[in-house]
Amino acid sequence: MGVPVPDPVSRPLTRPAPPAVATLVGAWLALLALLALTVTLAHVPLGAWNAALALAIAIAKALLIVLVFMHVRHASRLTQVFSALGFVWLMVLFSLLMSDALTRTPLSPWP
Amino acid sequence: MPTPMPIASEAGASARVPFADPAQQHEAASAAMWVFLSTEVMLFGGVFAAYLWYRHADPAAFARGSALLDAPLGTVNTAVLLTSSLAMALAVRAAALGRRRPALGWLAGTAVLGLAFLAIKLLSWRHEWTRGLVPALHAGAALAAQPRVELFFVVYFIATGLHALHVLAGVGALAVTGAALARVRDPGRWNPIELTGLYWHFVDIVWVFLFPILYLVR
Amino acid sequence: MLPQASDYAARVDALFLAVTGVCVAFGVPVMVLLATFCIRFRRGRRVNRRGVTRHTLPWEITWTAVPTLIAIGMFVRAAGLYASLTRPPEDALEIAVTCKQWMWKFQHPTGPREIDALHVPAGRAVRLTMTSEDVIHSLYVPALRIKQDVLPGRYTELWFRATRPGSYALRCAEYCGVAHSRMDGIVVVLPPEGYAQWLRAGGAGPDSTLAARGAVLFRRFGCSGCHRDDGRGAGPSLLGVAGHDVPLAGGRFVRADDGYLRDAILLPARDVVAGYAPVMPSFAGQIGEDELFVLLAYLHALGRAAAPDAAPPATLGPGASGAAAGTP
């Protein structure tokens, strides 16, 4: 195994072209707009929808930052997978954690 | 014995041992940053989990606690941090195009906005202090005999405190990055600034979630 | 051997044996094959070693699928038995358990109280409602094959039907500090007549029941000032509340079980009854866990006393500013 060969040829550092200023500023404006939206919505009584909408807006904002500011849109597959890893795992934690909290019943749960 | 070059070495002609070439080194550095950010997600995740658990246990108490916070200040602070992210993205862009001075300028802007965020955060903590909303240290009437409201503030201070620590570390990283960027020969081929950027944006994302769940509970 | 003091214990043992059967069925062939191959293909022995297959897929599928199916079967069987552990019969004897570092206290509904010993009648379902005054403990009766952690600030429950009279060890199974290993006691299962006799000897009587003592406490803590049977106090009448669904501010309904009643007394701000102002003070720190059980016994008696009054609390007393409690 392993016929010795010279170290592989040095690859130069190539990176995708950075995003245009307009894209970045556009994302920023969108972020501020979403911020305004979420603050406004918080004053409208919508019951359970308040929380859901606030969360949806936060996710939208996070996606904007991840995809545009952090360049994940144009990044390698590996980077994309790793960028999602933590969030996916957090959902595992949250869902199984709440599977307990949301199903607490006193004895005799089965009628 | 091969002595590796400093981690923040210039990825110009040669790569640091054990890397074969600069491209590989770059790949490794950015993979490492993303893995590190995943660990950060999980670290904050524990705090978010506690939040979720107790908010579910007593939604009304969390709404009462949230109402006691200074929402306008929080909103301004969110805007400040979002703007700092824009500055950071512009700094990374300028550096990638090889424009050192604009890059340094945007970096400085990012740091100033970061410090502004911290200043405003301190101001809002002061408000909470004067109104006796600080569990254990200065708990006034608003928290008396309301363990679950107090719990809201415990979570609030741990979450915002941990986040502020990260902002502080980010400002430090910006300073180090700026100093290195000023000296580096070819900014266009120098990648640590990207990593600093990733970290900064991540800290921003954490706040994007903290803001509604702390300030806008109804 | 460990005695089986209930039918349930026998069923747990049967399950234990069944699991053992599966483990033997999988474990023994593995060991035997390991040994056989080691001997047969020992280096230096002349055996045919040619024709090592690379076509492993059929094997992989087999030994993934078979254990999966068996594992599902084991789960189903175990879950079925477990479900019975969570379904106490309606007529169970209710015993209140409070524990603390390092003792167990039991209160019988008819009055007698005991420490580190629990007397129960054979053949009758017994339901324990338990809480701790300090750290987490765990009530464990090996002969009954049951165990349940006892938490501070919350009720946990456990039930059993002992069938065989005798006395059995009771142990604390959750580490709780210095004398954890000495926090033990006994469960004495008596024939029904024996239990009745024991109760009499222990001072059971109409005035000493938990509910009767609870009525006294209800007045002593001033509950009766606000909670009047005619509903004309600051708080709702508690007739027909315990064990039934109550409407909360915000439109939700919740079953008034022990946990709810406990919170209503210690954390009244958490769930506010629809139509009432949140004026009830918290009694946390004033009512001990033992007394709380006594009060709950009385609330349960009230809950049984009258069918729930379907009429909304329209004819309310002073504190009923519905708007304040309506939308938070």
Next chain:
Amino acid sequence: MTTAALERPQPSYLAAGDTLRSWLLTTDHKRIAWLYLVTITLFFAIGGAAATLIRLELLTPQGDLVSDETYNKLFTLHGVIMVWFFLIPSVPAVLGNFLVPLMIGARDLAFPRLNLLSWYIFILGGAFTLWAMVSGGVDTGWTFYTPFSTMFSNTHVVLTAVGVFVTGFSSILTGLNFIVTLHTLRAPGMTWMRLPLFLWSLYATSLVMVLATPVLAITLVLIAVERIARVGIFDPALGGDPLLFQHLFWFYSHPAVYIMILPGMGVTSEIVAAFSRRRVFGYGFVAVASLAIALLGFLVWGHHMFVAGESFYANLVFSFLSFMVAIPSAVKVFNWTATLYKGSIALDTPMLYALAFIALFTIGGLTGLYLASLPVDVHVTDTYFVVAHFHTIMVGGMVTAYLGGLHYWWPKMTGRRYPETWGRVAAVTLFLGFALTFFPQFALGYLGMPRRYHVYPPEFQVLNVLSSAGASILAIGYALPLVYLIASLRGGPTAGPNPWGARGLEWTVPSPPPPGNFATIPRVTEEAYAYTDADRE
């Protein structure tokens, strides 16, 4: 690198300096492996000393050797040290550090200085924990259950928590380093499907380290905050909920038990292949099973809380998933067994350890099925049945695999061979000692002896005496390798590059390898374990 470098024999990494400084400031992954080896051996001795005292105390039903407080501190210390300062770093930080670059054809890990930093962080965490120990100890059990740990214990909880917290970062950084290295530094031709199974298992382990450990870190911070500031987080008296603590703790600690077994599985795959001269049966399935265990391992933590007050439905979900997590382990066991078929089996010391691993892991794993069965767990949870379950996997499984790996790669690490006869004697002693120590504990648990008991009812004495007797055999079994391995450093016969006739890049370089590992970066042209029929004749 010039071709001239190929011919010129390079000095080994051991010869690259023997000053203390050359060790403490090294960034060579092979030397860092030694730093870990020495430190975790010390920790093992401390944990083992505590175990010895525990077993001595349990010889008699009365608490006559040590006081209650001391006993409680002993098992806490034993658990904390063994888990975080011995078993978690054992295979990954010692063998993993040494082998990852060698096995993929790289000169070092991606971040050599970070690697050294990990060790210093580990030392710092260890220092805090030892400080807590000498200044009075801690008595919460390794699980730190609240509210006992936050409001009732008056021992050094915070100090210990800080120690474990700090050490956590060492394990995070090691995991991160491995992940990045395996992604970016594989030699040309070393595709994922050619990777030795040891590396697959380390990759899976690293994922768990990176994703689970931060949750432990924040949980320990919360404990410290509650304890210092006396605010309610987990204490019900202050509005908190102890079950939240348990969820967060086990969200880390169940995956952590897979940190403590996956690397051992990897070692076993290597040894079984090398000593049967056969490619591991169903290579792809064994590889993927590692990932499956890591992923599924995150979904079962609630099985530690079946009687804790977790909801009925959550119990069902966690029980079901616990049965499912057994499947990939089953796949591994069957594939190892099948690998022996038509192999050319040499029962050298490493192979004895590997066989012991398979047998004891199977037994320990199968006893996990009892625990996953709800009604059985209700009976035996928090009894010696659980103690026996996890010692069978962790001591019988992982420690055995660690020793097996140490023997297997010892010639590579040192250039010396250990005395084979003594090796076999020790392996057999350990196996017998193990069985005598822990098998009686299954019976004790079934009969209802709770764990963490300082005094116990007299009817349990016979089984306890057996267990203590076994522990003394076990102690001899562990002392033997300590002696002959150290002795072999000086007197042992030199080993060639490939004493076992095994495949794998690590066996193509001299023993011990030169500092940069490879004269030139190899190009990989074949799969792992490419043994041929000729190898088996």
